[in-house]
Amino acid sequence: MTLALLVRRSLRQHALSTLVTAGSIALACGLLMSVWVIKRQAKSTFSSQTGGWDAVLGARGAKLQLVLNAIFHLEASPGNVTWQEYLDIAKSPMVKLAVPIAVGDNYYGYRLVGTMTNLFTEAEYIPGRRLTPKPGGRIFDQELREAVVGSYVAQQLKLVIGSHFKPFHGLNFDPTKQHDDEYVVVGLLEPSNTPADRVIWIPLEGLQNMTGHSEETSTDVSAVLLKLRSPIAGQQLDLKINRQETKLTLAWPIGMVTAQLFDKLGWLNGVLELVAYLVAVVAGASVLASIYNSMNSRRRDIAILRALGARRSMVFSAIVAEAAAIGLLGAVVGVAVYGVIMTVVVRLIQVQTGVVLDALAFDPVFLGAPAGLVLISAAAGVVPAWKAYRTPVAENLIPES
Amino acid sequence: MLSRLSLATTLKAVTLLEIANLRKAYTGPDGTRHEVVDVPRFSLAAGAHLGMRGPSGSGKTTFLNLIAGILAADSGSVSIDGQDMSRLPEPARDRLRAQSMGYIFQTFNLLQGFTCLENVLLGMAFGRGVDRPHAIKTLERVGLGERLHHFPRQLSTGQQQRVAVARALASRPKLVLADEPTGNLDPDNARIALQLIREVCREQGAALLLVSHDQDVLRSFAEVIGLDEINRAARKQEVSL
Numbered sequence: 001m002t003l004a005l006l007v008r009r010s011l012r013q014h015a016l017s018t019l020v021t022a023g024s025i026a027l028a029c030g031l032l033m034s035v036w037v038i039k040r041q042a043k044s045t046f047s048s049q050t051g052g053w054d055a056v057l058g059a060r061g062a063k064l065q066l067v068l069n070a071i072f073h074l075e076a077s078p079g080n081v082t083w084q085e086y087l088d089i090a091k092s093p094m095v096k097l098a099v100p101i102a103v104g105d106n107y108y109g110y111r112l113v114g115t116m117t118n119l120f121t122e123a124e125y126i127p128g129r130r131l132t133p134k135p136g137g138r139i140f141d142q143e144l145r146e147a148v149v150g151s152y153v154a155q156q157l158k159l160v161i162g163s164h165f166k167p168f169h170g171l172n173f174d175p176t177k178q179h180d181d182e183y184v185v186v187g188l189l190e191p192s193n194t195p196a197d198r199v200i201w202i203p204l205e206g207l208q209n210m211t212g213h214s215e216e217t218s219t220d221v222s223a224v225l226l227k228l229r230s231p232i233a234g235q236q237l238d239l240k241i242n243r244q245e246t247k248l249t250l251a252w253p254i255g256m257v258t259a260q261l262f263d264k265l266g267w268l269n270g271v272l273e274l275v276a277y278l279v280a281v282v283a284g285a286s287v288l289a290s291i292y293n294s295m296n297s298r299r300r301d302i303a304i305l306r307a308l309g310a311r312r313s314m315v316f317s318a319i320v321a322e323a324a325a326i327g328l329l330g331a332v333v334g335v336a337v338y339g340v341i342m343t344v345v346v347r348l349i350q351v352q353t354g355v356v357l358d359a360l361a362f363d364p365v366f367l368g369a370p371a372g373l374v375l376i377s378a379a380a381g382v383v384p385a386w387k388a389y390r391t392p393v394a395e396n397l398i399p400e401s
Numbered sequence: 402m403l404s405r406l407s408l409a410t411t412l413k414a415v416t417l418l419e420i421a422n423l424r425k426a427y428t429g430p431d432g433t434r435h436e437v438v439d440v441p442r443f444s445l446a447a448g449a450h451l452g453m454r455g456p457s458g459s460g461k462t463t464f465l466n467l468i469a470g471i472l473a474a475d476s477g478s479v480s481i482d483g484q485d486m487s488r489l490p491e492p493a494r495d496r497l498r499a500q501s502m503g504y505i506f507q508t509f510n511l512l513q514g515f516t517c518l519e520n521v522l523l524g525m526a527f528g529r530g531v532d533r534p535h536a537i538k539t540l541e542r543v544g545l546g547e548r549l550h551h552f553p554r555q556l557s558t559g560q561q562q563r564v565a566v567a568r569a570l571a572s573r574p575k576l577v578l579a580d581e582p583t584g585n586l587d588p589d590n591a592r593i594a595l596q597l598i599r600e601v602c603r604e605q606g607a608a609l610l611l612v613s614h615d616q617d618v619l620r621s622f623a624e625v626i627g628l629d630e631i632n633r634a635a636r637k638q639e640v641s642l
Contacts, residue, residue, distance in 0.1 A: 002526040005519060013514040304510045307471055308568075309499020309527030311492050393471045394463075397510055 006305075006318040007325050010298075017290040018326055021283075025330020028283040029373050030337025031276045036365035037338075038345055039269045041357045043262040046072075047255040049355055051194060051225070052125040054234060055252035057081060057089055057098075057241070058223040063251035064260055070101060070223040071254060072195045072353055073111050076171055077103055078249070080220035085248065089224055094233035097122055100221035102207045107165055109173040110153045112200045114207025114221075117142055123227065125194055137161050137187030142203045148187040152197040152354060159185050167200075169212060180211050195354035228252075280373060283330070287323050288380035295387050302388050303396035316389040323381025324374055331370035417575055417608050418445040418468065423477035424634075425463055437463045439634040440477070445608055447575065450599060452622030453612040459628045459635045461612040465578045468610070469504055470494040482575060499528030503569030503607070505598065507581035509561045511553040517564045518549040524568035532571075539571040540564070543597055559590035563597065570601050577602050579611040583618055595621060 011018045051071050058066040059079025068075035090098035102114040120131050120139045140146035149159050163185040169177040208218045228234050234252045241250040251257045302315055342359035350356050425438040437460040455461030466472040470486045479486045481501050486494050511520050521536040543563040553561050583591035602609045619625045629635040
């Protein structure tokens with residue numbers, strides 16, 4: 001009770017420095033938690049973000065580019081796959097399902113992807129879940145200029161069933177390059193929290209034959225999404241396509257290809273971690289400086305407490321406990337800081353990629369960061385506590401004039 | 402002089418405080434040693450009230466601090482209730498001070514960040530333990546029942562000294578040391594504070610050793626001695642002056 005009273009009153013007496021110092025701890029705690037969660041979640045979420053596909057077949061090029069283009073709808077296509085090549089892979093006994101996609105147009109920056117209806121009727125982006133239109137909508141007719149709109153695009157562009165639109169040429173929005181072809185929205189997809197939410201889906205032939213597109217490549221596709229019959233099939237196709245053919249690339253397994261991106265960005269994670277650790281060290285130092293600088297004004301109180309019978313160890317403990325309490329206060333506020341940072345980051349990642357990170361999924365850093373910062377704060381309190389421990393009583397009982 | 406000393410030391414059977422060959426010196430800035438306390442023998446009976454006359458610079462605060470164990474003596478012994486403080490390790494000395502002594506300072510030495518009640522509770526916390534009802538009762542006894550949750554800065558100087566009195570006496574000490582307790586008070590408040598200290602000490606059966614240079618304060622004591630009568634260092638100082 002006595003220790004708690006001493007700590008409580010001291011924190012109140014030095015309220016401003018307590019708040020500023022706890023604020024720096026909170027920032028450090030929030031940053032540490034965010035950096036670790038983003039690092040872990042981004043890698044695991046993106047690596048598991050396969051759209052339910054096992055592999056992607058595309059033109060000769062980098063596997064990562066192929067995956068980013070076909071699964072995440074981010075990069076440009078590395079080239080085209082002929083219709084015959086699509087038919088060949090689709091007929092392969094190792095392939096369970098093959099869905100071609102074609103890209104090359106956008107509507108106000110959101111990508112149009114031409115595909116076939118079996119993307120909606122046969123493919124599952126996670127087991128048991130398909131890209132499904134909301135009630136009142138339907139999948140486009142392969143023969144008509146109809147579109148099914150991802151939930152995020154619909155929300156951003158305020159597209160509803162019955163909306164008409166004319167796409168723009170290219171993957172980046174250029175108002176001077178609008179096509180004459182007009183499409184009508186016939187379905188709005190339920191949110192899937194996948195990159196599919198950021199896409200406008202139209203019939204494959206619609207995109208292939210859009211006015212202004214080259215007739216020579218009008219039957220080509222950008223990539224073929226593949227569901228394989230077994231993991232061995234993946235190995236066999238990998239061997240056949242990547243090692244023997246020269247025109248095509250098979251990105252398999254998709255998760256491993258995506259993980260390469262994060263391996264390449266490992267240095268960036270290292271920098272972010274370093275910054276977070278430095279902030280933690282500075283926060284610890286600020287606890288030390290704040291309490292140490294107040295020691296002169298505390299000397300008389302310490303002497304009075306000692307004159308009342310408080311042991312040196314009690315005075316020492318009170319200072320360390322106060323430092324730990326500042327750390328605890330900072331850690332609690334740090335959880336709120338984490339919430340704010342993650343709200344922004346999750347939204348940003350969703351806007352850019354359609355992938356949604358789960359900021360509330362348990363991560364060991366939720367315990368480690370607050371506990372570590374409380375420990376750092378308590379350790380920072382040892383130096384001023386030692387000064388308090390050594391405070392002579394008699395000479396400090398006299399008030400300062 | 403001898404008769405006064407003997408008065409203070411007669412109750413041998415119930416001696417509470419006993420001092421023998423107590424010495425304390427300080428080293429000055431020029432490196433020379435200045436002896437401040439040199440008391441061959443002094444004792445105080447349990448429940449006795451003794452006024453001690455001590456002009457400024459006579460070493461009275463040092464003497465009281467040595468008794469309280471706040472200062473370590475160069476040599477000699479201070480026994481409280483049969484326990485020699487000089488032989489006790491510091492934590493035990495702290496505990497003995499908290500359990501057996503109350504100290505009233507001229508400058509009150511209240512903890513400014515704590516309420517009146519908390520100041521009194523802290524005075525109890527390191528000794529026999531916190532007894533909240535008794536702390537409240539003691540504050541009521543000194544007339545501050547309505548000021549329990551006030552901070553010292555919200556009180557007059559007279560009221561602050563009453564908090565200091567309550568803090569010193571709430572833990573039911575056997576010995577109360579008072580160092581110029583009325584030195585910062587106006588005459589009316591000084592009279593009230595002195596009366597209060599003596600009354601509460603009497604009610605609790607505590608011995609009181611009050612040091613002051615104020616003759617009006619000392620006049621209220623049946624028994625008064627001069628610090629220079631027991632402190633050879635003070636006498637030497639007078640000679641050298």
